Each structure stands twice: as C-alpha cells, then as structure tokens.
Amino acid sequence: MKFFITAAILSITVPFTLADFLPSLLNAAPTSSDVKERITPPANATVYDVWYAKGRRVYQCNPEKTGFQHWYTVQTHALLYPTKGEQAPFDVDGKEIGQMAAAPLNPEHQEANPIDTTPVIYSYKDGSWLGTGRPVATTTKEEGRVERGDSVHLDDHFATVSKSSTDGYLSHAKYIVRLGSTDGVVPPPDHCTQKGMIVSKPFSAYFMFYTDAEGINQVEEEEKEWERMVREYTPEKLAAVEKQKMEAAESYAPKPAVQEEEAPKPAVQEEEAPKPAAQEEEAPKPAAQEQAANPEAPAASEGTV
Incomplete structure (x- = not known):
C-alpha cells in the first residue's frame, strides 16, 4: 500500500519539480530543439554558442521591507565553461572562458529588487561583455514574481541583450536563453525570519547565445x-x-665613436714658445760693462790701504 501511495505522490510532484529541468542535459549541452516555444527567440535568431555556468546565488532576508516575509537576490556569480567540442563534465579547472555576475546597481534602492535593479553581466576572455535585464519570458509560474521557478530548480527563461561592448565575441549576441538549471532557487518564505539573514545556494545552468x-x-x-x-x-x-x-634595434643603433689616438703635435708646437722679451730675466752683466753703460754710477769702492 505504501508503495502505491509513494508512486502516486511521485507521479504528481516529479513532473512539477522537473518542469523546467531536462535530465538529458546532465551530460550534453542543449540545442535549439530543447528550447520551449514560450521562450524561443525570434525566428531570425540563431544559436552561435552554448556555455555551462556553475556558481552561487546569494539571498538576503528582509521581512520588514515590504511588510511580509521576503527574500531578495543580492548577488549571483558563476564561472562560464565552453561546451562546443567538449564532453561533460564541463566545469573543468583551467577551462573557464568567462563569468556572469548580477548585483543591485540602482542607487535609489537600499535593498536589491531583481525585477528592476539587477542587470546580469556576462564577460568573455577576449574582453567583450554584454548585459541583460529582466527576463522577457519564463516557463514557470505567473509573470511578475520576484523569483520564478519551482521549489527545486531555477526556471528556463529568455532575455534580450540590453547593452554590450562595441566589439568582440559577446558583442554580437542579441538574445540569451537560460536552460537546464539545477538548484539555486529562493529559500521558502517561512525561512525568512531574521532581517539580514544570508543564504548562499549553489546552482548550474546552460546559457545559449543567439545572434542574427x-x-x-x-x-x-x-x-x-x-x-x-x-x-x-x-x-x-x-x-x-x-x-x-631587440636585435634589430641594436643593429640600427648608432655605434659610439672610437676614441682616436691623439695625433703627435708638430715639432714647432712641442718646443716651448719663447717668452716675451719683457718677461725674460736679464742675465747679470759684468761690472765693467755695467759701468760703461751707466757712467754716472759711482765706481766700485776700492779697498783702503
């Protein structure tokens, strides 16, 4: 009897739990055929790449903000891995090609509000990036909810690229589809009992990039x-x-001038130049010559007898 009761419960809960979760995507990246009509981009759009994301979503409890128990998504971060030409598991260390992140950026709001204030930014290894806002369409729950999805996995959704870099790989994306998410859902409302409480939940998903x-x-x-x-x-x-x-620069660089040996000076320059006549010291003249030249000078005194 217990078996039949359990089977009946599973027949009801499993389809709901796996409403947006495709088990086939555990070991293979999705293709356009896996995207439901509700979240399919325009007919002129084509998938040009699919990345696998693995990261965490951070929720914060703020029961006083809106007067009832409520969780806000205050941070999302995941590393992105290629799936093209790769085999599962895709999240291999060293193969990261980018990242995705979301955080509140509206200065007019004290707390995050994912509907209006949380752009999602994707970046690629070549420096290109893009940003998306609120999803245009989702596959679960009613429109307008702060957090969509079932009680186990995040929803599948379709978003339009609102901004991007001027060039690079991601600059060509027009639309993004999130598919095959696991975990990461918002905690139950009745768990939001303490203002500021933080819950960090792991999640993974595939992101499909479309262009024209x-x-x-x-x-x-x-x-x-x-x-x-x-x-x-x-x-x-x-x-x-x-x-x-460096070698080319060295070959073209001017070589320093070789110091030439000083040429021998001419013999004339080597001889000491004669001093001017005024500067030459006169040789002492003999007494007789000096007397003849100066007759008024008294004769040298002779010795007395």
Missing part, C-alpha cells in the same frame, strides 16, 4: 582571427619576436 545572420558572419570571421592569434601569440613566439626586435 550578420552576427553569424562576424562571429565566423572573428573566430578565424582568434584562432590565428592563439596559434601565433604563444609565449615562445612572443619571446622570439621580442628578441628579433
């Missing part, structure tokens, strides 16, 4: 350029290029 035909062409060209850069700009090749630059 022009974006597809640009992405293909940029992928070729990126692959070329990866091949050419290895540490060894960069070091070789720097060495060549």
